[in-house]
Amino acid sequence: MEVLRRSSVFAAEVMEVFDRSPTDKELVSQAKALCRDYINSRLIRAGVSWSKPEYNVPVPGGKLAEVSTILLRLGDELEYIRPNVYRNIARQLNISLHSETVVTDAFLAVAAQIFTAGITWGKVVSLYAVAAGLAVDCVRHAQPAMVHTIVDCLGEFVRKTLVTWLKRRGGWADITKCVVNTDPSLRSHWLVAAVCSFGHFLKTVFFVLLPER
Secondary structure: OHHHHHHHHHHHHHHHHHHOOOOHHHHHHHHHHHHHHHHHHHHHHHOOOOOOHHHOOOOOOOHHHHHHHHHHHHHHHHHHHOHHHHOOHHHHHOOOOOOHHHHHHHHHHHHHHHOOOOOOHHHHHHHHHHHHHHHHHHHHOOOOHHHHHHHHHHHHHHHHHHHHHHHHOOOHHHHHHHOOOOOOOOOOOOEEEEEEOOOOOOOOEEEEEOOOO
16 A cells, blocks of 8 residues: 555656646756657667666656657657658768767757757657667667767757747647647648758758747
8 A cells, every 4th residue: 555655646746747837957857758768769669779778767657658659759750751861860970979079069069950940849859859860870889878978968958948948838748739630641730841951960951840839
């Protein structure tokens, strides 16, 4: 009974975060948890062996699990539309995966370019797809520790650039409003645009923009 009581208390605490305005720290923590789940999903899909069992911690239940599901679904659609953009990221960036500084600087440069013209959920999904693609490259090139670097880097970018925008929308749960139809043949909520140049990092990146809200 004590175990059940503690589980109920934990579940209530998780839900409480979504019933009130989230703090900056909570939003960043959630961003990293979502990133870990997204990357883990892509590693499994790529058939890449992952030897860090402590990394395969599931995203907490409740609303955050729903957010993760939606984020992955939107990522699937984005990567289906432009598959080559989110594969072989390191090769496209022409970077070495042996230097933490190089990987961090490259990822932050790409992230900054994605959001140059503003923030939308489509761009947020694109950011996660880039992080996951880069993480797959790192594991394939025997640099699994870099995955944690990418997750931390994304969290720092969220803290500096996306937190205010997320708070205005009430947090990560707002992304669930983006899915208006589960039929994959209906993509009216996606606007595909070639509007982002990554200079010497990526010649041209196509990404999906959700309507501004």
